[in-house]
Amino acid sequence: MTRTSLVGRLCLLAAPFPFLAALAACDATMPTSSKPAVAESAPAVVVDEDRSGPYATGRSLSFDATLLPLDPSPVKEVRLDASNRLIDLAPGIKYAAWTLGDSVPGPTVRARAGDKIRFSMTNRTNVTTPKLRIAAPMLHSMDFHSALGSPQDLFHSIGPGQTISFEFTPTYPGVFMYHCVTPPMVDHVASGMYGMMVVEPKGGWPTKVDREYVIIQGDFYAKPDPERRKADNLPVYVLDKDKALARTPTQVVFNGRFNGMVDKPLVARPGERIRLYVLNVGPGSGSSFHVVGSIFDRVWMGGNPANELRGLQTVDLGASSSAIVELTVPEKGDYIMVDHYFANASLGAIGLISVSDKVPPLGQPAEAPKAGAPAAPTGAAEPARTSVLMATHEHEPAGRIAKESPKPHSATLNDPEAAKGRLAFDSKCVLCHSMGGGNKVGPDLQGVTHRHPDAWLTKWLLETEKMQKSDPVARDLVTKYRMPMPNPGLKAVEVHDLLKYFHWSDQREGLAKN
Numbered sequence: 001m002t003r004t005s006l007v008g009r010l011c012l013l014a015a016p017f018p019f020l021a022a023l024a025a026c027d028a029t030m031p032t033s034s035k036p037a038v039a040e041s042a043p044a045v046v047v048d049e050d051r052s053g054p055y056a057t058g059r060s061l062s063f064d065a066t067l068l069p070l071d072p073s074p075v076k077e078v079r080l081d082a083s084n085r086l087i088d089l090a091p092g093i094k095y096a097a098w099t100l101g102d103s104v105p106g107p108t109v110r111a112r113a114g115d116k117i118r119f120s121m122t123n124r125t126n127v128t129t130p131k132l133r134i135a136a137p138m139l140h141s142m143d144f145h146s147a148l149g150s151p152q153d154l155f156h157s158i159g160p161g162q163t164i165s166f167e168f169t170p171t172y173p174g175v176f177m178y179h180c181v182t183p184p185m186v187d188h189v190a191s192g193m194y195g196m197m198v199v200e201p202k203g204g205w206p207t208k209v210d211r212e213y214v215i216i217q218g219d220f221y222a223k224p225d226p227e228r229r230k231a232d233n234l235p236v237y238v239l240d241k242d243k244a245l246a247r248t249p250t251q252v253v254f255n256g257r258f259n260g261m262v263d264k265p266l267v268a269r270p271g272e273r274i275r276l277y278v279l280n281v282g283p284g285s286g287s288s289f290h291v292v293g294s295i296f297d298r299v300w301m302g303g304n305p306a307n308e309l310r311g312l313q314t315v316d317l318g319a320s321s322s323a324i325v326e327l328t329v330p331e332k333g334d335y336i337m338v339d340h341y342f343a344n345a346s347l348g349a350i351g352l353i354s355v356s357d358k359v360p361p362l363g364q365p366a367e368a369p370k371a372g373a374p375a376a377p378t379g380a381a382e383p384a385r386t387s388v389l390m391a392t393h394e395h396e397p398a399g400r401i402a403k404e405s406p407k408p409h410s411a412t413l414n415d416p417e418a419a420k421g422r423l424a425f426d427s428k429c430v431l432c433h434s435m436g437g438g439n440k441v442g443p444d445l446q447g448v449t450h451r452h453p454d455a456w457l458t459k460w461l462l463e464t465e466k467m468q469k470s471d472p473v474a475r476d477l478v479t480k481y482r483m484p485m486p487n488p489g490l491k492a493v494e495v496h497d498l499l500k501y502f503h504w505s506d507q508r509e510g511l512a513k514n
């Protein structure tokens with residue numbers, strides 16, 4: 001009982017967009033133009049059909065930073081539905097995201113030049129689910145940068161309860177963005193409606209690597225919900241349009257999470273060669289992608305091996321620009337992936353490649369997956385894939401590598417002030433302090449409320465230099481830790497929130513011991 005309407009008819013005014021010549025017998029990196037243009041594919045079809053079931057399906061999809069191997073089938077069914085979903089953008093920040101495929105970023109599509117992509121999308125933005133979704137019914141669409149065709153036809157907007165389907169055949173290899181293209185575009189992209197499509201050359205990549213990962217950088221502009229809605233007792237955040245237009249992000253993140261891959265590092269073994277598929281979505285920030293401790297042996301701009309550069313320290317990526325970078329990680333250590341526009345790194349664009357002998361060798365699945373452990377990197381068979389899928393979809397708290405105690409972090413924190421304090425701690429203090437994970441540059445702050453009264457802590461955080469000179473307890477600490485803590489530059493209210501967080505953490509610790 002579906003009414004079919006050919007969207008193409010609505011777009012008669014749109015000038016026909018000639019298709020470029022397409023592949024068949026083409027060189028690995030370029031579609032050949034020696035063949036006549038391919039026939040235009042059938043116009044997109046829109047039907048009034050409100051489908052249920054999973055929001056993202058297809059054997060070519062990866063739901064995590066780990067890029068799964070190519071699915072050999074020459075026809076790829078891809079379904080990515082438009083949805084609204086609260087995501088854990090940063091500690092204490094439940095952001096009301098708009099998505100394609102129900103995650104930010106959407107799942108990564110992997111195909112080969114010449115494959116047929118059979119795409120469909122249902123607009124499911126009228127669904128409310130307690131704690132997870134706040135309905136925000138509106139038009140959405142899908143624009144694959146890897147597709148050639150009339151935008152007015154393929155990338156047509158559909159309303160809630162409608163389904164659009166179209167087919168296309170990617171011709172150029174590369175790392176392409178997909179996104180919602182419904183106006184105002186800045187709202188839809190800044191709210192999370194984007195993802196990556198990887199198109200391999202016909203003959204595969206010219207180099208061999210041990211592991212493949214996806215890094216998608218995007219910026220967020222969050223403000224507290226004017227309607228003061230809550231989820232899991234935490235305040236909901238929504239798009240701050242003024243900030244988006246001014247290009248002053250509140251978070252800049254890899255793969256949809258503030259400091260995402262610090263919590264849950266990518267993994268490799270010493271000496272391995274890694275291929276990173278890097279996309280900077282924007283929409284407001286550039287990215288100067290760098291990996292501390294390594295050099296990009298090869299860089300393919302746009303992800304096309306025809307555009308090869310060698311021995312680079314960074315790749316500079318504007319909005320919707322991409323690259324494949326290959327690097328080796330010579331010895332064990334934590335290699336830091338960072339946007340070298342450090343303001344962006346401080347807003348969350350940072351992650352780790354954790355290199356150690358403990359990582360299972362290739363082709364050997366990880367032993368019994370420990371709770372929260374990073375998923376088996378390559379060659380993962382079907383079960384691993386499902387678990388990756390579920391982990392991403394339910395937005396479980398990311399597991400930490402065991403060197404830091406996960407206890408206080410994975411617990412729910414109901415007091416919003418304490419939650420803000422934890423957010424401040426995670427962004428401004430974790431470089432030098434842990435909470436229960438042992439001393440770093442500065443002391444472990446677990447138990448700090450038992451060591452100092454609140455008045456002392458407040459003074460320490462606001463007038464750090466003065467205390468280091470005049471207060472005997474502070475002087476002893478400086479002597480012991482051999483480096484004066486820099487004044488963290490906090491406002492009184494931030495100090496208040498931090499103390500709330502410290503008390504919460506110490507109370508929990510007390511409970512755990514009794």
Ligand SMILES: [Cu+2]
Pocket residue numbers: 098139140141180181182188193
């Ligand atoms: Cu949209």
